[in-house]
Amino acid sequence: MENPKRCIHEDLLRDLPDCLLFDIFWRLPMTDVVRTSVLSKRWRNFWTTAPFLNFDNRAMLLGDGSKLQNFVNQALSCWNGDRVLKFRFHSYHEIASSMYSDVDLWVNFAQRNGVEELHLHVLCITKRAWPGFDGKEVYRVPPCLYSYSSLKELSLQSCNLEISGNVQWNKLESLKINAYTAAPAVINQILSGTPQLKVFHLTYVDKVLDSVPFGLGHFLQIWLSHALSQILQSIQHAENIALSDCCTEVVGALKMNCVHSAFLNVKSLELRCCFDDYKQVVGVLAMFPRLEKLIIRDKKEEGLQDDTEPLKFEANIPESFLLQLRTIEVTWSERYDIFPLIEILLKYASKLEKIVFQLYEIKSPAPSNSLSLVSQKLKGMQRSSTNCTINITQLRI
Known part of the structure; x- marks a missing residue:
């Protein structure tokens, strides 16, 4: 049967x-x-x-x-x-x-x-x-x-x-x-x-700069900035762009080498990098005046900062900075060094509707109540958008 x-x-x-x-x-x-x-x-x-x-x-x-x-x-x-x-x-x-x-x-x-x-x-x-x-x-x-x-x-x-x-x-x-x-x-x-x-993602090298002698690393940065400045005008019609850490590191030189420094059609930008130089990151974002969605992903380097005191950053912000930004998605790991950038985003994105912050589980010696501290820090930041909601979750590695 x-x-x-x-x-x-x-x-x-x-x-x-x-x-x-x-x-x-x-x-x-x-x-x-x-x-x-x-x-x-x-x-x-x-x-x-x-x-x-x-x-x-x-x-x-x-x-x-x-x-x-x-x-x-x-x-x-x-x-x-x-x-x-x-x-x-x-x-x-x-x-x-x-x-x-x-x-x-x-x-x-x-x-x-x-x-x-x-x-x-x-x-x-x-x-x-x-x-x-x-x-x-x-x-x-x-x-x-x-x-x-x-x-x-x-x-x-x-x-x-x-x-x-x-x-x-x-x-x-x-x-x-x-x-x-x-x-x-x-x-x-x-x-x-x-x-x-409509969608263009480009990565030239995979984590090379940190594994080579300084002289060669400097040469690669110069080469990357020259290469990116040469292709910049060709990709200005793309609507979605992702920049890896190497691309982000050379953006300052890229802007100096190319007159056409604005991506007017880009609506979605993904950054995968470590934000040690906030002025440089602001320079990246200033190139996308019509950006509606920003995705930030940690490159998960070793190192931990458990200092949760407010961090301030001042820069020459253009008038068009983040005027169209509606959504921010952040996936971060064991460090708090992203908060100066988040503070700037919340301060200047006047039409921001939501920020989704996904925090990887923080291990010792970080504070055990790290999620609560992150929540308090984010909710205590100045926001130019009165309609902005913040969603914070914790991820397990």
């Missing part, structure tokens, strides 16, 4: 529309998606028609590149759907350069099948060896991708960008780049070929 509970379970799955099931597949690593073939006869080959393919190896075949390589190749050979609308290959563990030719094949597979959303993160083995690192071992985006005009969303991490020819991303709306090396001319060429771009 057939198990009644199993019948009910299968009926519930059978009643779900395919589009919902495929969306669930996209949120799962491909190994789990393939395992759904054991659920029933109907599900045996159902995964092979999925338009969303997520090869995210955080949860699959860790530490064995050959198994990962074979799994992806076998899964793609079994696929017989109509289109691949979304494709992700995300390598959280280092892979050998011998796999790069396979990655090219996977990108070509996605293109041939009409991919609209593509995510590539190819972590190379040489990342740790920064001294003398020339980027030759880093995965290079295949040239065919630049002429693929159906892309709407593209994310490239730990990749090198080299272009020979024109970029034809006529439908691209979201572009996120985290590259080891990317010449300003290449970035400008990319941006000139993306007329519909």
Whole structure:
């Protein structure tokens, strides 16, 4: 006799529309998606028609590149759907350069099948060896991708960008780049070929300045400021921008090197950095006069400041400073050094509607009642907006 509970379970799955099931597949690593073939006869080959393919190896075949390589190749050979609308290959563990030719094949597979959303993160083995690192071992985006005009969303991490020819991303709306090396001319060429771009994220280096000698760090700052000043004008039509710590650190030099210093179309800005120099951060925010949403994320460096006395900061604030800001979201960890900036935001954002402050759990030797102290400090700050509400929560690491 057939198990009644199993019948009910299968009926519930059978009643779900395919589009919902495929969306669930996209949120799962491909190994789990393939395992759904054991659920029933109907599900045996159902995964092979999925338009969303997520090869995210955080949860699959860790530490064995050959198994990962074979799994992806076998899964793609079994696929017989109509289109691949979304494709992700995300390598959280280092892979050998011998796999790069396979990655090219996977990108070509996605293109041939009409991919609209593509995510590539190819972590190379040489990342740790920064001294003398020339980027030759880093995965290079295949040239065919630049002429693929159906892309709407593209994310490239730990990749090198080299272009020979024109970029034809006529439908691209979201572009996120985290590259080891990317010449300003290449970035400008990319941006000139993306007329519909709405979201642009760019990270040049991943935490390099703190791990190299001062002389080299100073050189990298100069190079970054020069590079950013060259691409600034090309990204002024973007509506959402995220700046990492290196980008924030060189913004002062960037403003001096470029006349076009205002991002008039940007409505959402995310800052991921440590705010040791508040004048510099104010300089960043002054470049976004029509900003409506500000997201601040701590880069979680070591160090603790348990001084909760009021901190004051004076700067030359432009008249347009934060006039359109409606929402502030802050995720912070074990330090109180952000409060001078928060004080400025509350003081000048006259149309602010809410601030959401998420504080990571503070450990000893910080005060045990840190959440209460943070709450009192925030609520005691001057606010130019009478309608502003403050929501404070504590997160566990």
